[in-house]
Amino acid sequence: MNKKMLIGLCYGNGYGFQSGAWRMPGVDPKSYGDFDVVVKHAQAAERGKFHFVFLPDAFGRLADVENEPPAETLDVMLTLGAIARETSHIGLLATASTTFNEPYNVARQFKALDVMSHGRAGWNAVTSSSNDAAANYGVNIPSSEDRYGRAHEAVQLVQALWGSWGCDAWVHDQASGVFAKQGQIRPINLQGKYVGSRGPLYIPPSEQGQPIIVHAGGSHNAHELAGRFASVVIGAVFTIEDARAQREAFRAAAKCYGRDPDEIKFFAGIMTTITKDRRTALDRRIQLTENHFSQRIAYLQQMLGIPLYENPLDEPLTKEQLANARPSPYDPRSANALKIAKEGWSLRDIIAHGVIDYHPVIVGPGVEAADHMQEWFEAGACDGFWILPDVFHDGIDAFVDEVVPILQERGLFHKDYEGKTLRENLGVPDQYGIDPRLKK
Amino acid sequence: MNKKMLIGLCYGNGYGFQSGAWRMPGVDPKSYGDFDVVVKHAQAAERGKFHFVFLPDAFGRLADVENEPPAETLDVMLTLGAIARETSHIGLLATASTTFNEPYNVARQFKALDVMSHGRAGWNAVTSSSNDAAANYGVNIPSSEDRYGRAHEAVQLVQALWGSWGCDAWVHDQASGVFAKQGQIRPINLQGKYVGSRGPLYIPPSEQGQPIIVHAGGSHNAHELAGRFASVVIGAVFTIEDARAQREAFRAAAKCYGRDPDEIKFFAGIMTTITKDRRTALDRRIQLTENHFSQRIAYLQQMLGIPLYENPLDEPLTKEQLANARPSPYDPRSANALKIAKEGWSLRDIIAHGVIDYHPVIVGPGVEAADHMQEWFEAGACDGFWILPDVFHDGIDAFVDEVVPILQERGLFHKDYEGKTLRENLGVPDQYGIDPRLKK
Structure with a gap:
């Protein structure tokens, strides 16, 4: 090629x-x-x-x-x-x-x-x-x-x-x-x-x-x-x-x-x-985006169709939440968000992966x-x-x-x-x- | 001051x-x-x-x-x-x-x-x-x-x-x-x-x-x-x-x-x-403006109210021309043009003094x-x-x-x-x- x-x-x-x-x-x-x-x-x-x-x-x-x-x-x-x-x-x-x-x-x-x-x-x-x-x-x-x-x-x-x-x-x-x-x-x-x-x-x-x-x-x-x-x-x-x-x-x-x-x-x-690695990149993005954090959790709720406002930030989504989650057909980013969530990242880290940014995000x-x-x-x-x-x-x-x-x-x-x-x-x-x- | x-x-x-x-x-x-x-x-x-x-x-x-x-x-x-x-x-x-x-x-x-x-x-x-x-x-x-x-x-x-x-x-x-x-x-x-x-x-x-x-x-x-x-x-x-x-x-x-x-x-x-001196400056301007020469003589005729198209370029205006010349009241540059002409410069040099430019001209x-x-x-x-x-x-x-x-x-x-x-x-x-x- x-x-x-x-x-x-x-x-x-x-x-x-x-x-x-x-x-x-x-x-x-x-x-x-x-x-x-x-x-x-x-x-x-x-x-x-x-x-x-x-x-x-x-x-x-x-x-x-x-x-x-x-x-x-x-x-x-x-x-x-x-x-x-x-x-x-x-x-x-x-x-x-x-x-x-x-x-x-x-x-x-x-x-x-x-x-x-x-x-x-x-x-x-x-x-x-x-x-x-x-x-x-x-x-x-x-x-x-x-x-x-x-x-x-x-x-x-x-x-x-x-x-x-x-x-x-x-x-x-x-x-x-x-x-x-x-x-x-x-x-x-x-x-x-x-x-x-x-x-x-x-x-x-x-x-x-x-x-x-x-x-x-x-x-x-x-x-x-x-x-x-x-x-x-x-x-x-x-x-x-x-x-x-x-x-x-x-x-x-x-x-x-x-x-x-x-x-x-x-x-x-x-x-x-x-x-140098994913963890360093996630921490960097957490530092960069803290202003938008709560707003982005609200978006993520809609993308996955499950309530998240009571979730602890440093814990992964529960098994029940992951089972109930459905990617929104109105947001092309939703499937990727669910994929990241299923990998077991904490709520904070899911957001830090950039699942709600304007383009695909590389964090790592x-x-x-x-x-x-x-x-x-x-x-x-x-x-x-x-x-x-x-x-x-x-x-x-x-x-x-x-x-x-x-x-x-x-x-x-x-x-x-x-x-x-x-x-x-x-x-x-x-x-x-x-x-x-x-x-x- | x-x-x-x-x-x-x-x-x-x-x-x-x-x-x-x-x-x-x-x-x-x-x-x-x-x-x-x-x-x-x-x-x-x-x-x-x-x-x-x-x-x-x-x-x-x-x-x-x-x-x-x-x-x-x-x-x-x-x-x-x-x-x-x-x-x-x-x-x-x-x-x-x-x-x-x-x-x-x-x-x-x-x-x-x-x-x-x-x-x-x-x-x-x-x-x-x-x-x-x-x-x-x-x-x-x-x-x-x-x-x-x-x-x-x-x-x-x-x-x-x-x-x-x-x-x-x-x-x-x-x-x-x-x-x-x-x-x-x-x-x-x-x-x-x-x-x-x-x-x-x-x-x-x-x-x-x-x-x-x-x-x-x-x-x-x-x-x-x-x-x-x-x-x-x-x-x-x-x-x-x-x-x-x-x-x-x-x-x-x-x-x-x-x-x-x-x-x-x-x-x-x-x-x-x-x-360094007036003559060098005039020669430089003659070289710079040769394209516009005949057009500028036509202007000068109007400014001074006398025909110039038969004048030799390298001679001053005649005494008779200078005596008949009247600065045009419609062109604020005319008085200066006549002043330069009366100093005895050749027709070519009068033009080269910039008497028909858009602003006062310093040649020297x-x-x-x-x-x-x-x-x-x-x-x-x-x-x-x-x-x-x-x-x-x-x-x-x-x-x-x-x-x-x-x-x-x-x-x-x-x-x-x-x-x-x-x-x-x-x-x-x-x-x-x-x-x-x-x-x-």
């Missing part, structure tokens, strides 16, 4: 993806907004030959700011700009809403990042579905139909702006005095129902032509948008069956748009706490992460993984030092970057302007 | 403010988009203790891309982010349109730059008046009334978002687990005629609280907007009288809004070609720039200058080495930065949130 898996780092506030990360030993509590720290973390991922760093954007929702930092970085573009200057190969994926940004502004800023980074940028084009996001703009969230309608127009328009200079238009010939070939720089003159632009954009091609498109979401609308435009899909899936079905849906959508399904790479998330030595990733990858559940470390301070290094070498040894992960651009490293085709197959 | 002048660098495409800059010896023709070059230029300005680097934004108008690069940098925010990481004191002013940006997007990005740079950011809030700019967004340019109406709301809203965290809200206390004081982080709930936002913003205060506001423009509407909000005004003026009148209009407007007029700093532009040794700046500054024409060098490659260094020391010797310019933040260095007051005097 020759195909290798792809790996990206999901990055946020500078602390990590567990709410208590900012309080851990060695973590500077002022890391939020400290770009020295951001760059150090990205360099750690590049040392591990990660394909990209990926920045979500939840519009700074402050869920519980008394106890927890905002989820994301100060600003996705400034963060990736800083990383671009101080790394050389890692890809740079930022989220920007198609609903709350003008396409021309997205086009110029992502193309600038692409040129600045010598061809390493990608745009995670999302429609933003929350009323919290809309409230920042003084509006209500538009309907799904309008959001996706605008998204299709916006991505098309942005790609057209990216392609408004011909590939060879920029000649910058000092001797003849020709800066660029006027005839190869054309207005785009697109006017849709939602957005429009005359163009052209003023920015020449990058080393990879233009940024890649990324999408995150799992609905039918997401399949359509990603199938049409995306090279990378950031998935949210809990089981191999789930993941395989999602991946196939995106591949089928790509095919509908006349694309080779292999052009679209589906990524499954994993949240990682990598330590590196080989457990490697085994999980190999199993999913070989089952055709995904083309790669996006990693959400518990604490960035030491969690990225733990993955790089304890998981990556095993994957490399097993022939599952590249030992070095294949090329200089993100497209080369992901193995997605060159592109410039709107893909002619996509014109409708 | 104790008061010192302020100096900022106007920065653009990486080449310089003369159209031929990209073809000059030593200039890399691929500088457009080369951030190593951008950072080197900003570091040169910081060596000269410049107060800020200022980035205009003309939405990438490609006036004559066959012969000339786009006027501005790839992207103002990514450029300033890179400069922030590799300098320590110089201020960072970027232009962003109030018409073509959502206030929430401006608020987050500029505040992020401010935190990232440890309190050195400023927002040049302009309304964008051109149909070319509007065409990038698929719309017609709104009326001046609507543009300025939206601008007043947008700046208020952005400042409210900047102040949505109390000054001391961010405690990040690892021991107690208090990240921030929830009670000091408040939604802003502003809804105007044009824009609205609930907030709060998720970004804590910077070392200077929040970015300063800058405005560029000279109309009555500009006086109003700047008088209400701005700490810096980027002026476009050709004579001391012009400048003094503009400066007074801005100061009067500030007073109307209950502010101390000294809180608003008026900057006059100067375009510089600094060399550093002392000529210093004299000009001293005269204007002591006449109360401005609080400082924004410098537009002909070629960045050596033009910034020429100013720093040949003009700055003279100004320092004369006690007109500081010898080092007064503080760490832009507000400290400009001498403008601390601010956090909307200035309570400005609430209407």
Whole structure:
């Protein structure tokens, strides 16, 4: 088997993806907004030959700011700009809403990042579905139909702006005095129902032509948008069956748009706490998540369909409870929760296994992460993984030092970057302007 | 006289403010988009203790891309982010349109730059008046009334978002687990005629609280907007009288809004070609502007009211021509053009003096720039200058080495930065949130 898996780092506030990360030993509590720290973390991922760093954007929702930092970085573009200057190969994926940004502004800023980074940028084009996001703009969230309608127009328009200079238009010939070939720089003159632009954009091609498109979401609308435009899909899936079905849906959508399904790479998330053994990892997660403990027991009750509020935290569930437990059909995480419970872990440890997190969780030595990733990858559940470390301070290094070498040894992960651009490293085709197959 | 002048660098495409800059010896023709070059230029300005680097934004108008690069940098925010990481004191002013940006997007990005740079950011809030700019967004340019109406709301809203965290809200206390004081982080709930936002913003205060506001423009509407909000005004003026009148209009407007007029700093532009003597400077400008030569002669005819198309380029104007010449009352540059012509310079050299440029032009040794700046500054024409060098490659260094020391010797310019933040260095007051005097 020759195909290798792809790996990206999901990055946020500078602390990590567990709410208590900012309080851990060695973590500077002022890391939020400290770009020295951001760059150090990205360099750690590049040392591990990660394909990209990926920045979500939840519009700074402050869920519980008394106890927890905002989820994301100060600003996705400034963060990736800083990383671009101080790394050389890692890809740079930022989220920007198609609903709350003008396409021309997205086009110029992502193309600038692409040129600045010598061809390493990608745009995670999302429609933003929350009323919290809309409230920042003084509006209500538009309907799904309008959001996706605008998204299709916006991505098309942005790609057209990216392609408004011909590939060879920029000649910058000092001797003849020709800066660029006027005839190869054309207005785009697109006017849709939602957005429009005359163009052209003023920015020449990058080393990879233009940024890649990324999408995150799992609905039918997401399949359509990603199938049409995306090279990378950031998935949210809990089981191999789930993941395989999602991946196939995106591949089928790509095919509908006349694309080779292999052009679209589906990524499954994993949240990682990598330590020397399971016990150390569980203790670390208990320390990281104590704020959410009682809330999570309430969830677990629903997932297993049994009352747990009187259970002692340090005891396993009773035989009777385990016999009565039924995984909830409404929560795809439930079967795994029951499996962990049946292994005899205490209630505290069941929760610490991350059975109520947003993605599959690895809590233990590196080989457990490697085994999980190999199993999913070989089952055709995904083309790669996006990693959400518990604490960035030491969690990225733990993955790089304890998981990556095993994957490399097993022939599952590249030992070095294949090329200089993100497209080369992901193995997605060159592109410039709107893909002619996509014109409708 | 104790008061010192302020100096900022106007920065653009990486080449310089003369159209031929990209073809000059030593200039890399691929500088457009080369951030190593951008950072080197900003570091040169910081060596000269410049107060800020200022980035205009003309939405990438490609006036004559066959012969000339786009006027501005790839992207103002990514450029300033890179400069922030590799300098320590110089201020960072970027232009962003109030018409073509959502206030929430401006608020987050500029505040992020401010935190990232440890309190050195400023927002040049302009309304964008051109149909070319509007065409990038698929719309017609709104009326001046609507543009300025939206601008007043947008700046208020952005400042409210900047102040949505109390000054001391961010405690990040690892021991107690208090990240921030929830009670000091408040939604802003502003809804105007044009824009609205609930907030709060998720970004804590910077070392200077929040970015300063800058405005560029000279109309009555500009006086109003700047008088209400701005700490810096980027002026476009050709004579001391012009400048003094503009400066007074801005100061009067500030007073109307209950502010101390000294809180608003008026900057006059100067375009510089600094060399060892006038002849060398003229030859350099002839080389830089040859593309525009015939067009400029046509302008000069109109400014002086005499036909020039048959004049030999290397001869002065005839006595008869000089006697018949009348400075055009419609062009404030005309009197200076006639003065230069009467000094006996050839037609080519008259043009090379920059009599048809967008700002007063210094063509000669550093002392000529210093004299000009001293005269204007002591006449109360401005609080400082924004410098537009002909070629960045050596033009910034020429100013720093040949003009700055003279100004320092004369006690007109500081010898080092007064503080760490832009507000400290400009001498403008601390601010956090909307200035309570400005609430209407």
